[in-house]
Amino acid sequence: xxxxxxxxxxxxxxxxxxxxxxxxxxxxxxxxxxxxxxxxxxxxxxxxxxxxxxxxxxxxxxxxxxxxxxxxxxxxxxxxxxxxxxxxxxxxxxxxxxxxxxxxxxxxxxxxxxxxxxxxxxxxxxxxxxxxxxxxxxxxxxxxxxxxxxxxxxxxxxxxxxxxxxxxxxxxxxxxxxxxxxxxxxxxxxxxxxxxxxxxxxxxxxxxxxxxxxxxxxxxxxxxxxxxxxxxxxxxxxxxxxxxxxxxxxxxxxxxxxxxxxxxxxxxxxxxxxxxxxxxxxxxxxxxxxxxxxxxxxxxxxxxxxxxxxxxxxxxxxxxxxxxxxxxxxxxxxxxxxxxxxxxxxxxxxxxxxxxxxxxxxxxxxxxxxxxxxxxxxxxxxx
Amino acid sequence: xxxxxxxxxxxxxxxxxxxxxxxxxxxxxxxxxxxxxxxxxxxxxxxxxxxxxxxxxxxxxxxxxxxxxxxxxxxxxxxxxxxxxxxxxxxxxxxxxxxxxxxxxxxxxxxxxxxxxxxxxxxxxxxxxxxxxxxxxxxxxxxxxxxxxxxxxxxxxxxxxxxxxxxxxxxxxxxxxxxxxxxxxxxxxxxxxxxxxxxxxxxxxxxxxxxxxxxxxxxxxxxxxxxxxxxxxxxxxxxxxxxxxxxxxxxxxxxxxxxxxxxxxxxxxxxxxxxxxxxxxxxxxxxxxxxxxxxxxxxxxxxxxxxxxxxxxxxxxxxxxxxxxxxxxxxxxxxxxxxxxxxxxxxxxxxxxxxxxxxxxxxxxxxxxxxxxxxxxxxxx
Numbered sequence: 001x002x003x004x005x006x007x008x009x010x011x012x013x014x015x016x017x018x019x020x021x022x023x024x025x026x027x028x029x030x031x032x033x034x035x036x037x038x039x040x041x042x043x044x045x046x047x048x049x050x051x052x053x054x055x056x057x058x059x060x061x062x063x064x065x066x067x068x069x070x071x072x073x074x075x076x077x078x079x080x081x082x083x084x085x086x087x088x089x090x091x092x093x094x095x096x097x098x099x100x101x102x103x104x105x106x107x108x109x110x111x112x113x114x115x116x117x118x119x120x121x122x123x124x125x126x127x128x129x130x131x132x133x134x135x136x137x138x139x140x141x142x143x144x145x146x147x148x149x150x151x152x153x154x155x156x157x158x159x160x161x162x163x164x165x166x167x168x169x170x171x172x173x174x175x176x177x178x179x180x181x182x183x184x185x186x187x188x189x190x191x192x193x194x195x196x197x198x199x200x201x202x203x204x205x206x207x208x209x210x211x212x213x214x215x216x217x218x219x220x221x222x223x224x225x226x227x228x229x230x231x232x233x234x235x236x237x238x239x240x241x242x243x244x245x246x247x248x249x250x251x252x253x254x255x256x257x258x259x260x261x262x263x264x265x266x267x268x269x270x271x272x273x274x275x276x277x278x279x280x281x282x283x284x285x286x287x288x289x290x291x292x293x294x295x296x297x298x299x300x301x302x303x304x305x306x307x308x309x310x311x312x313x314x315x316x317x318x319x320x321x322x323x324x325x326x327x328x329x330x331x332x333x334x335x336x337x338x339x340x341x342x343x344x345x346x347x348x349x350x351x352x353x354x355x356x357x358x359x360x361x362x363x364x365x366x367x368x369x370x371x372x373x374x375x376x377x378x379x380x381x382x383x
Numbered sequence: 384x385x386x387x388x389x390x391x392x393x394x395x396x397x398x399x400x401x402x403x404x405x406x407x408x409x410x411x412x413x414x415x416x417x418x419x420x421x422x423x424x425x426x427x428x429x430x431x432x433x434x435x436x437x438x439x440x441x442x443x444x445x446x447x448x449x450x451x452x453x454x455x456x457x458x459x460x461x462x463x464x465x466x467x468x469x470x471x472x473x474x475x476x477x478x479x480x481x482x483x484x485x486x487x488x489x490x491x492x493x494x495x496x497x498x499x500x501x502x503x504x505x506x507x508x509x510x511x512x513x514x515x516x517x518x519x520x521x522x523x524x525x526x527x528x529x530x531x532x533x534x535x536x537x538x539x540x541x542x543x544x545x546x547x548x549x550x551x552x553x554x555x556x557x558x559x560x561x562x563x564x565x566x567x568x569x570x571x572x573x574x575x576x577x578x579x580x581x582x583x584x585x586x587x588x589x590x591x592x593x594x595x596x597x598x599x600x601x602x603x604x605x606x607x608x609x610x611x612x613x614x615x616x617x618x619x620x621x622x623x624x625x626x627x628x629x630x631x632x633x634x635x636x637x638x639x640x641x642x643x644x645x646x647x648x649x650x651x652x653x654x655x656x657x658x659x660x661x662x663x664x665x666x667x668x669x670x671x672x673x674x675x676x677x678x679x680x681x682x683x684x685x686x687x688x689x690x691x692x693x694x695x696x697x698x699x700x701x702x703x704x705x706x707x708x709x710x711x712x713x714x715x716x717x718x719x720x721x722x723x724x725x726x727x728x729x730x731x732x733x734x735x736x737x738x739x740x741x742x743x744x745x746x747x748x749x750x751x752x753x754x755x756x757x758x759x760x761x762x763x764x
Contacts, residue, residue, distance in 0.1 A: 382652045
């Protein structure tokens, strides 16, 4: 496999641009929603074959091991080409978590399947009564012979209807003194009897997430990740990777790409009021890139994300929403039109970034929860 | 120079800057500046020279250290944090960088003297507000047999109070000239415009000042290139000063929030204040991350366009973040924050002057927009 980091930035960008622009299917470019597995399977396999499916993983596990500057170029070029968002939990969450907290058998069993597109993962974290207060979760896993038996329900599970596997936080010790103790982290096959799904439509009308019900669902004991009752540490570790992923400039870049197209098409760059807001947002995003690079470096050194990674999530999703709002504003009367709008020769879905950016300040720990974490663990303010 | 030597320089420098900062800002002196106007202490300047800090960017051939912006920024951040009023960026970065790309025996003499602290050359380039880059030059250089006669006015000259002479930009028929004008030159007068933090801008009036040929340091394209590079580099070390200022102001706010008790609890336990403090911390970390990125780029000698975009990115973020952080520090401290006795005010005012000088946030955003529109046009073509 090539050492992408040894390439010059320009050469790597040229290769990425040619690949994404040339190979990603035209009909899915700038799709206003997340791609379903049936739509993106061929593309996933094409990326996998090229060795480009896991830009953030170390090379020994089949990833690209990209440096921060190369990873930024990778994201910039995917967004420039309008590459859609696939079910990517295996790449962004499960891989880094198993690499850090799993055992050799789990890594050998699960990582190659993610790379090959044979396993699509979803996240069993939130519950109807455990959202921001995740540690109060009530889904329970009890030992029985060689298995754990899981009962309860998870909600807001993105793309669960496309997933082959789910990772689940479940309570294994009800008697523990603190609610964060007595939680364990399990890997579960979605085909296991007892799992049922209810799909939920989001505000934009797309079936993006599900409620997942567990009724006496058995998972073998070797699917416990880390120690029994110590799952909260892994959960937090995974949330660190999730915040790094959500905190990447990738999603706001999507909105900026559309905003630049719209501004060009409508000739708005000569409007000083627009130009000032546009430039401010462009800089907010460029500066996020500098901050993001710091944490990518840290992840590459194999370090766990500290609580300070929350600053990335807050800033990235806040910037994403502000970009989506300027896009709507810049469209004038068209800012209320559902679906694609033609601006000269350019067709732009003005509202999809608005919808897609809304949950960004809610999922992965709301931005208010992130600020609580930062105040307590980074600024050491009293409670 | 190898990388390991380079980073050990940075390590040693960080250590000695840390010691300097630890000795504490001389806040009584800073607080008295509006009355004393003593923003240049000769002993302090000598100390900066002895530590080698004035010569960080001066080539080794002129008895400097020949290091880069990474090292200069360590010093600038420390001096910002300590509220040191001496004109480090104006002299050791702005003037040093312009002189570095100049030519002739006078250039070597001034650079050597700058590093040793015996000479204090200051660049006088600006005539209009909102003109980072110095495009509007009304000052004229009229040739005569032995050199030029120079007339015009310059504003916003930080460090003019201590300068023994000025590096003046002036237009001649054959393009921009960079000229050395000794402070005592006939026809050169220096006025003083007081600043919020007790320092001052110098205002220069030049009337038929005779500049002999040997005092011409650079001409035409070479003069313009030297000026542009020096301004970008100085905007970056000014950004480093701002990072030092905002970090200290944030620390003061957080310390106060942990100790000040109201309603029976430290005020830092209130969520409204916690979230505000977090947002300002995010601004600080963004500023810091941008500064490190930009320094890495500029020390890699990028093309002029990239250099300018990067410098504007740094100054825009650091200027606005420093203003936001220090203004909020007043609010976090409540009424005491609005008093002359409270140190917070000193940080607010220094943030104001360093933000406004060398292009404020708005100026640099506009410049960034102009330059990136050029990139777009190039890509389209």
